[in-house]
Amino acid sequence: MVAVRLIRIDEPEKSIRALALVDSGADHCLFQRELGEQLGLEFDDLPLVTGRTAAGPIQIPVCRLKLELLGQVFECAVGFVDEAKLEKNLLGREGIFDQIQLGFRESRLEFYFRWEP
């Protein structure tokens, strides 16, 4: 897990910091809805995408935000899901993995990360 700052594009003074799991198994970036509420997002006004969960499909409001991760800031679409359905915030492939190189060396418990496509 890494620390990440979520910043509203339309109101950059509104931001929060959270922990998120870098998850190559996730298609999208998903954060707990409660954090989006702290940013003042109006979920009823956001477009919805259909997400798949073990319990079946769910409708996920998506907002384009700026994310600050390891000192870099970039824009990314972020979906918000009730924390009851999302145990951890996830940094998924879309919007993240196309901007970085990363790798794991499990024997050394190391995680390699580079800001370059």
Add this chain to the structure above:
Amino acid sequence: MAQENLRVAPRVTQDTTESLAEVIGLLPGDTFRFTSGAPAYTTLRIFHPVALWVKGIELESAPPEQDEIEWLHAHPEVWTQYAGQWVALTTDGICAAAYDVNTVFERAKECGAQEPIVFKISASKGPKFYAND
């Protein structure tokens, strides 16, 4: 992480930053910095369950959350102590905890935390990643 703990690996230079093999040739637990300011790989050690920024390009480039993450690594007891709760983490440690996220933000504000890292600690499962100790 204090400056004195930083160990410079002189063989990792601008000429070698393109080579991941050079970077991963460091010993486990090494901290390092590059002898030039060239963009390069950043090594993160995976602790339970938070990745700790070891050192990237230069000390100044370390992200602002480094102190908080290091505190969290040094206090693994918080993962059981606050299981099921939202917590607010600052450089001084957990400044607020509650089962309701709004309460956590309110308490963090009351204790003067400028912008804590707020996250929910799972109540149902143990750590996903384990430390190398």
